[in-house]
Amino acid sequence: MNAGPKRMLCADDNLCYLNFMSRFLSINRCEVAEAGTATEVLSLVRRRPGDYDLLIIADWLPDMDGVELIQTLRSIPYTGGIVVTAPKLLPYRRAAYEALGVSAALITPVCHSDLLRILELLRTDRIGTHWPDRPDDATSSGAQDSSAP
Numbered sequence: 001m002n003a004g005p006k007r008m009l010c011a012d013d014n015l016c017y018l019n020f021m022s023r024f025l026s027i028n029r030c031e032v033a034e035a036g037t038a039t040e041v042l043s044l045v046r047r048r049p050g051d052y053d054l055l056i057i058a059d060w061l062p063d064m065d066g067v068e069l070i071q072t073l074r075s076i077p078y079t080g081g082i083v084v085t086a087p088k089l090l091p092y093r094r095a096a097y098e099a100l101g102v103s104a105a106l107i108t109p110v111c112h113s114d115l116l117r118i119l120e121l122l123r124t125d126r127i128g129t130h131w132p133d134r135p136d137d138a139t140s141s142g143a144q145d146s147s148a149p
Contacts, residue, residue: 011035012058038064049078059086067096081127103127
């Protein structure tokens, strides 16, 4: 990863949410690119796969399912960190993302503390391709993940 500001690509079709994420990450010294569709994500990453330290991607985008998008990204190959955001993750989706080497999942609405935790892991090079140890490590403060017991 680069030593300067961390470079992120945030993808969500909800423009208000995308704006929130971009502004928050920019305030926290990250360079942020935005995408509203999977097609945009793939175009940006294909042009320069090493440009992004982290992708924050919605579980569902208008033109592609998140699992399919990440499978395609891995074939580019994009090897950086990926965080998935979703209102809930059923066990089969969680397992699919884990198998694809997604770094973490955040249950929406994502709060500031979730993003700060992800940034800290990224800045200390601990956001590689691993899944959180416990299911509740991947949820927002106060939110419940549907795969938790």
